[in-house]
Amino acid sequence: MRNTIYSLGFLIMITTPAFAKPVLNIEHWTTANGARILFVATHQLPMIDIEVAFNAGSARDAEYPGVAQFTNAMLEEGTKTLSADQIAANFATVGAQFDATAGRDMAVLHLRTLSDPKLLQPALVNFAAVITEPTFPEAGFKRVQKQILSAFAAEKQHPSSVAKNAFFKALYKGQPYEHPVLGTPKSVKSLTSAALQQFYRKYYVAKNANISIVGDLSLAQAKKIAEKLVGKLASGEAAAPLAAIPAVTKKQSKQIKFPAEQANIIIGQVGVARDNPDLFPLFVGNYILGESPLTSELFQEVRNKRGYAYSVSSVFLPLQTQGPFVIVLQTRTDAANKAIAVAKKTLVTFVEQGPSAQQLAAAKQSLLGHFPLGIANNAQILEQLNLIGFYKLPLDYLDTYRDKVSAVTLPQLKAAWQHYIQPDKMITVIVGK
Amino acid sequence: MRFITLCILTLSLLTPAYANMSKVTEFTLPNGLKIIVKEDHRAPVVISELWYKVGASYEPDGISGISHALEHMMFRGTKKYGPGVLKKIIADNGGDINAFTDYDCTGYYELLDVAKLPLALELEADRMHGLLLDTKAFSKEKQVILEELRMRVLDNPQARTYERFMAAAFIANPYHRPVIGWPSDIENLTAQDLRKWYEDWYAPNNAILVVVGDVKPQHVYQLAQKYFAPLPERAVPQLKPQPDLSPLGKRTVEVNVPAKLPWLLMGYNVPSLKSAKNEWEPYALEMAAAILDGSDSARFTRDLVRGQQLAVQVGASYDLYARLDSLFVLDGTPAPGHNVQQLQTAFTKEIKVLQTTLISKQELEQVKAGFIADKIYAKDSIAEEASEIGSLESIGLSWRIGEQYEERIKAVTPAQIRKVAQKYFTPDHLTVATLKPEGKS
Numbered sequence: 060m061r062n063t064i065y066s067l068g069f070l071i072m073i074t075t076p077a078f079a080k081p082v083l084n085i086e087h088w089t090t091a092n093g094a095r096i097l098f099v100a101t102h103q104l105p106m107i108d109i110e111v112a113f114n115a116g117s118a119r120d121a122e123y124p125g126v127a128q129f130t131n132a133m134l135e136e137g138t139k140t141l142s143a144d145q146i147a148a149n150f151a152t153v154g155a156q157f158d159a160t161a162g163r164d165m166a167v168l169h170l171r172t173l174s175d176p177k178l179l180q181p182a183l184v185n186f187a188a189v190i191t192e193p194t195f196p197e198a199g200f201k202r203v204q205k206q207i208l209s210a211f212a213a214e215k216q217h218p219s220s221v222a223k224n225a226f227f228k229a230l231y232k233g234q235p236y237e238h239p240v241l242g243t244p245k246s247v248k249s250l251t252s253a254a255l256q257q258f259y260r261k262y263y264v265a266k267n268a269n270i271s272i273v274g275d276l277s278l279a280q281a282k283k284i285a286e287k288l289v290g291k292l293a294s295g296e297a298a299a300p301l302a303a304i305p306a307v308t309k310k311q312s313k314q315i316k317f318p319a320e321q322a323n324i325i326i327g328q329v330g331v332a333r334d335n336p337d338l339f340p341l342f343v344g345n346y347i348l349g350e351s352p353l354t355s356e357l358f359q360e361v362r363n364k365r366g367y368a369y370s371v372s373s374v375f376l377p378l379q380t381q382g383p384f385v386i387v388l389q390t391r392t393d394a395a396n397k398a399i400a401v402a403k404k405t406l407v408t409f410v411e412q413g414p415s416a417q418q419l420a421a422a423k424q425s426l427l428g429h430f431p432l433g434i435a436n437n438a439q440i441l442e443q444l445n446l447i448g449f450y451k452l453p454l455d456y457l458d459t460y461r462d463k464v465s466a467v468t469l470p471q472l473k474a475a476w477q478h479y480i481q482p483d484k485m486i487t488v489i490v491g492k
Numbered sequence: 493m494r495f496i497t498l499c500i501l502t503l504s505l506l507t508p509a510y511a512n513m514s515k516v517t518e519f520t521l522p523n524g525l526k527i528i529v530k531e532d533h534r535a536p537v538v539i540s541e542l543w544y545k546v547g548a549s550y551e552p553d554g555i556s557g558i559s560h561a562l563e564h565m566m567f568r569g570t571k572k573y574g575p576g577v578l579k580k581i582i583a584d585n586g587g588d589i590n591a592f593t594d595y596d597c598t599g600y601y602e603l604l605d606v607a608k609l610p611l612a613l614e615l616e617a618d619r620m621h622g623l624l625l626d627t628k629a630f631s632k633e634k635q636v637i638l639e640e641l642r643m644r645v646l647d648n649p650q651a652r653t654y655e656r657f658m659a660a661a662f663i664a665n666p667y668h669r670p671v672i673g674w675p676s677d678i679e680n681l682t683a684q685d686l687r688k689w690y691e692d693w694y695a696p697n698n699a700i701l702v703v704v705g706d707v708k709p710q711h712v713y714q715l716a717q718k719y720f721a722p723l724p725e726r727a728v729p730q731l732k733p734q735p736d737l738s739p740l741g742k743r744t745v746e747v748n749v750p751a752k753l754p755w756l757l758m759g760y761n762v763p764s765l766k767s768a769k770n771e772w773e774p775y776a777l778e779m780a781a782a783i784l785d786g787s788d789s790a791r792f793t794r795d796l797v798r799g800q801q802l803a804v805q806v807g808a809s810y811d812l813y814a815r816l817d818s819l820f821v822l823d824g825t826p827a828p829g830h831n832v833q834q835l836q837t838a839f840t841k842e843i844k845v846l847q848t849t850l851i852s853k854q855e856l857e858q859v860k861a862g863f864i865a866d867k868i869y870a871k872d873s874i875a876e877e878a879s880e881i882g883s884l885e886s887i888g889l890s891w892r893i894g895e896q897y898e899e900r901i902k903a904v905t906p907a908q909i910r911k912v913a914q915k916y917f918t919p920d921h922l923t924v925a926t927l928k929p930e931g932k933s
Contacts, residue, residue: 103534104871135788143798144789151789152858154865173865202801205828209804212752213825216649216929318750320642352588353567353579363576366635369643389643421584428586428605435535436872 082457083440085447086278090285092265092294097444098272098281101437105174107274108441111190111288112449114269114298115166115262117242118235118379123254125242127262129207130255131161134168136199138192143199146185155182157189163236164379165449166262174275183287191291193259195252204247211244218323219389221315222490226325229313229486230383234304264295271444273437301380304329312487322395322491326402330384331479333377333450340475341375343467347414347422348406349373349386360405361388367398373406379450384480392492399487407482413473426464514871516881516891517709519716523725524697527716528881528891529709532874538705539874540612541601542620543882545700546693548671549595549815550731555685557673560593561630561637562686566600567591568629570622575629578615585611595667596815597886603875606706610715613701617719620694627683634681641672649751649927657925658819660743661759665736665816695726700885704878736761736817743923751929756832758822758839760921762912764814766887774812775900776908777820777916780846782859783909784808784822789858791842792824802830802838815887820916832926846913850906863901 086098117127135157136143150157155172168190172182214220224239231237241247268289272281307328317323331338349357349372361371368388376382386406390398414422433439434457447456519527547559569575582589587604600619602612645651655670662668672678701720703712739761765774785792785808792806805825811818826835851859870876881891 101534104868106868106872144794147787147789147794148858151787151862154861156865156869157788171869173868178865202798202827205801206804208828209753209825216750216752218647319647321639321647351583352590354576354583359576362636363632366632367639369636369640389647390639391642421580425583425586428584428608429588430586431535431605432537432586432588432603435537435874438872 081455082460083434083443085444085454086281087454088282088285090265090289092290092292094265094268094270094285094289094292095448096270096272096281096285097448098276098278099440099444100276100278100281101273101440102275104437105275106437107172107174107179107272107276108437109170109172109186109284109288110271110441110445111168112165112269112271112445113167113263114164114267114379114449115258116162116164117238117240118163118301119258119262119298120235120238120242123242123250123258124238124246125207126246126250126254126258127166128161128240128242129203129247129250130258130263131159131166131168132203132207133195133199133255134159134189134193136203137194137196138188139194140192141185141188143196146189149181149185153178153182155185157186161240163240167445183284187288187291190263190288195256195259197252200252200255204250207241207247208244210241211247214239214241218317218319218321218490221317222323222325222488225313225315225490226327226383226385226486226488229311229488230307230327230329231304235301236304236378236380236382260293261295262298263292265289265292266295266297268292269445269448271441271448273441273444303332304381307481307484307486310484310486313489315488315490316492317490319491320391321389322392322489323389324395324399324402324490325385325387325488326399326406326485327383327385328481328485329381330375331377332379332381333452335377337475337479338377339463340467340472341479343419343422343426343464344409344414344472344476345373345375346426347418348409351422351425356405356409357386357388357402360401361398365398365401367394367401371402395489395491399489403482403485406480406485410476410480410482413469413476416469419467419469419472423464423467427461430461514877515709516895518891519709519713521696521717521721523721523723524695525716525720525723526700526885527713528700528702528885529707529712530702530704530877530881531707531709532704532871532877533706536606536706537603537874538606538609538703538707539601539603539878540609540616541599541702541878541882542616543597543599543700543702543886544693545596545698545728545886545888546598546689547594547596548669548673549666550693551666551669551673554677555681555689556669556677557637557671558681558685558689559598560672561634561678561681562689563591563593563598563600564633564637565625565630565686566619566623568626568633569624570619571624572618572622573615575624575626578619581611581615587612593671595671597882599882599886601875601878609703609707609712610719613715613719616701617723620696620699620720621723623690623694625683625687625690630683630686634678637672637678638675641675641678645670645672649747649749649929650755652749653747653755653757653925653927656745656747657757657759657923660745660925661761661819661923663737664734666734667814667816667819692729695728696720696723697725698728700882702878702882702885704874704881734816739920742919745923745925747925747927748930749927751927753825753927754832754929755927756822756824756826756835756839757923757925758836759923760820760917761923762810762818762820762916762921764816764818765812765893766815766889767817772900772904772908773912775904776912777810778812778863778901779859779904779909780913781808781810781820782862783846783851783855784842786859786862791845795842796824796835796838800838801827802835803827813883813887813889836924843913843917847910847917850910856906860902864898867898
């Protein structure tokens, strides 16, 4: 153990001098109409990634569950001058990749393209048209609607999706995170192209957008590109903050019959928001409890010692408002109750006693060592920028990350877990026979 | 369409400038361990992958899944480092460690800070010869593997369909059996079986060390020498050829399990890069797959999803890096109001077009542009770079083939694409599997 502590001290020493260079050279600015941009230049590969994230995830669905996801999927279905076929062909011709995805918080449009101007320019023109001039044509609407209805069926044949949807429903009753990102079949069937356009006009606006750019560009080029991409968007308004989620008041257990060999189990409760000041003690603790791949407490107890599961983990999903804390596992039907008991006992012990000093030191060392692995390529840098930009984390988030991990103390960690996690008030969802 | 041709030209002029940053160096130790180092100095990280030339396709009947089971046990301790120590050492040092088993290979990797590379090599050398393989630990691990089987296959209607589809598409060819193994075979594996498998195949002369990252090749060589050179070379078993039987007609499989969505799989038996007699054929097959499903602008999505609206999901894929003959696979989910029969008819029509009509220059250039761009995008991930080298070397092909990929793809002509379609996409070569949700007509 002396070795561990020695290395840890060494790491801290080299990462905290006052003159330390920033981890990433992040440039940031705001476009004329109010979109926020974060940019990192990387010149080793002739490629560029651009991610445009609107605060327009399913949390904004309001009375139309599924409208956020449906709107996001419709952008590539036609613009003022281009058909869906032309949009797809324009990207493919220059080897560019485009994808649109929606989650509970974000609606994201991502472009990966080569940086050679002859290939880049057509890709950007096409991307800008998709972002700023979608027309929501009726033919595309009907087809995408059918695709979404099939996606509901696909979710229903996967016990893990059934469990996840049931868990969110139980945890977020009456809150914007309650329903699945896809919405409900009834709502999706009742939606109209006009409703989507209304959603688009409200949320796909510059002040509600966060843009991350990584790749083979100069700052001047990146600035031009940003204006070109979103310059035509209305300024609009940033989406209103989401209300805080009330804590779970009593334990609940929900059993859903499903023809599967395994019981899919989720145990959890309300966790924390992205801006929570206790995020680091919780995050470092969770690394020990259930996140550290192959070595966590849950992995040891449920998998290694008892062979109950192939995969078992715990995670905090910090969102705009309080995201969930969950323990997820799958086990054969006859072992379900035993596995749940072991997982819960592991959690209780962890919350009551906290980790040992040795475990904490090892976890810190592991997380500090991991740090460079998460910013090693363009895709990872893009992900970090998007996180920092969308959740308005401080711009020195990456620079101070290691100090914050190092600073977590045992009493602080224990106090945070005891404050936020009540093992006697967990929601347990079991999907299986 | 001169514009497109121009783009392609620009691209090929542009790539060599970036080629230097990813120099590959090859070494071989006296005990036969091959070491391949690819430099990528963008970040102070490294991935170290140790690939063994053994996998599910090496397994005789009755012990299917043994390669995968052994992969699990490689994390259960060595004589030097007891149970659980290995994972903990790597985790404490901020690294990621994991493994994978496939038809033709078993691989172990560590992703870590470049300064920690010696640790990864030391641990891999240690578990190449000093595995505990404790009987009790295996009885627990077997439960874990059975849970993995339930999760990956038994509770996944598409995975179950795919398993039966492969078993019908391949008869004598060992790709007939799933990588994870048949349930009864897994249940009856013993620690003794695993010990034999380990002693048979885990030798330095049957492995390839692939290292990609911020390293100097000579340094990697010295480290590899330090840790692996003491391990003796050992004779490994000689594999029998196991060619497949010649197909005698179309095979059809129906899978009736609880599910909500129907699904169609069509597979044509085709050669792989390793088994092909004509070297250009696998590249023409790669092109054929991309013409059908290389992008959202390719024929499948354009014609069947957007155009005729028959399907909500479509796919076409081909794995050219395989040790034995391979499969050209089409798959799709019918749109609501349509069925798998209609989708099969539509897929067959698209195949017919490939067999009868030469692809236009414009479409050809679009597909090639996609390949060339994807090749550059792949360089963003050191894991992908290492995986390409290992996939080739583990089936006895040189990593240099990966470097020539772009050139080979560019050389494919419309006539060659038509030719492979005519030669291989015939009813005799075809296997069709359909997932029919239980209780639905």
